[in-house]
Amino acid sequence: MEQLALSVKELNKYFHEPQTFHVLKDISFEIKKGEFLALTGKSGSGKSTLLYILSTMDTAYEGTLTINGSKLTGKAQNELAAFRNEHIGFVFQFHYLLPEFSALDNVMLPALKLGKKPVEEIREKALENLKLLGIENQAMKPANKLSGGQQQLVAIARALINEPTIIMGDEPTGNLDSKNTRIVFDIFRELAKERGQTIIAVTHDDDFASNCDRILELMDGKLIHQ
């Protein structure tokens, strides 16, 4: 039996403001290690909401979440933060970088926090990631001087730095042209195949989705295809 990277059981999520709203309804699924997975659905179907729960940032839900064999439901915030740092790489729907830092520093930050490697090694690895995404020439630029697409590529490089078990992207290629989308897709594909890293990417791009190993589709908070 192949190892499980992530499993979700009977997940339910409600928003209470402005009125109670059942966003995610009875969602259960499992993802194997090394799977490259697309999460699709119409706008407002709950993709981002689900991804925030999977990323451990959102803890206000019912049901259980297990990643890499450890049950994360009910753990303390600080424990979850440490877990995220080591095991989860996240690319936001809107590219979020620290504006005062250079692209390179932004990429290095999660590894510096993890503190398992010497700074020099982290630096090399960060440069390597930027090169992989074709933006090594932007390494020293402050993040707020980069174009939207470049920022997104830096955010992807950052998500990869700690070689996390799972990489989650909320429309990680949303701001990219078709050429760069292709590059990112190939990188994800490679990481899944060669290193056994699991990829979960929210996407509206049917082409992108159809090339993934598997598609999860949400509709009005229900999982209608997996």
Next chain:
Amino acid sequence: MIVSKTNYKIANAHLTSRLKQTLVAILSVTFGISMYIFMNSFMTGVNDTQTGLAFSTLAHIRIYNDIPKDNTNLFKNKVDDETLVKVRNPKIIQYTEGIKNSEKILNMLDTIPEISGITPQLNINVFFRNGATKVNGMLSGIDVVHEDQLFGTAQYVIEGNWIDLDRRSDGILLGSGLAKKLSLRLNDNVIVTTEEGITKNYKVIGIVETTLASVDNTRAYIRIGFARQLISKNIGYVTDIQINVKDYNNTAALSEQIRQMTPYKVEPWQEANGQLEAANKLRNIIAIAVSLTILIVAGFGIYNIMNMTVNEKIREIAILKAMGFDGKDIIQIFLTQSIIIGILGGIAGIVFGYLVSVVVNHIPFKIASLETLPITYRSSDYVMAFVFGLITTFIAGYLPAKKASQVDPVEIIRG
């Protein structure tokens, strides 16, 4: 708290990216700390001037022969409670005036290490006369060397020479006011009459001006030996023994120790001059109240600026948390900023506070013995200012940092 390098780097980036606000925060600390230093140095300066002036005639501890304090029950401790005592029309007759055999006490006092100086005095109420003018005053028979050691009287001699008292048996030093009242100048003669009616002629060999009117208008000095001769007393007879100690705030315990050794009244300066001590304490309270208020205002300044920073950086806080920085890291990042502000402001405040003190210390103020406004430079004021400044910035920085650590990343990132 060990701040991780990464957190420090982020804190530093926040500070340098908003240089203007950082500077304002540093300046508010600088202002608070420098005012703390200045206020305390100034008040201490005033206190020191006051006490210095007072101690130009007042010793830290005085020993003298007192009549019993409680005259209403003279038989207390002399007879038991069962015995009925009836005294009609009681009068106190002081059999022993002054202190006889002062050598014994002086020798004993010499062995106490906390004592920095001792001098015997023989104070006599006399009339000074020059022709028809007659002035009531106090003739102090003093030990020329030790008197100067305790009170620095020699420096107040404005005409003549202090040390000449030791040379001439008929020499007398007059307070400046007294000399004026008697229309006397250097080398004039003055007639001294005691209560017992003994009269002696002295030559004015010096004028003393302490700026304390009570002294300058009534006091005259001669050598203690000649004072004994004047009232026909034995060697060893004195009316007062004046004692200075190393720390004048520390007289209570020592007085108690001396009380065990002599039957005479031992009086620390605070007892005889409560108003001096009260004034000192009140000034200290004012200084502390004002300077702490300024520091607290500075604290509010930092609190405000750090709160703004947290609100401005809320998206970045969310990103950091999403990447796995925990609440403690976020607190470190923001607390480090306020501590850096506190330390920089503190150092600048120490320098600025010193400069302000120096400038004020040069402002002319010619009243009494003062030339300029008084400042006392004490390193403890500087240390305290820095410590209080750091505590203020720490508290003012902690609250916003705590708030930052509680940011829910999902709420911010969701947009």
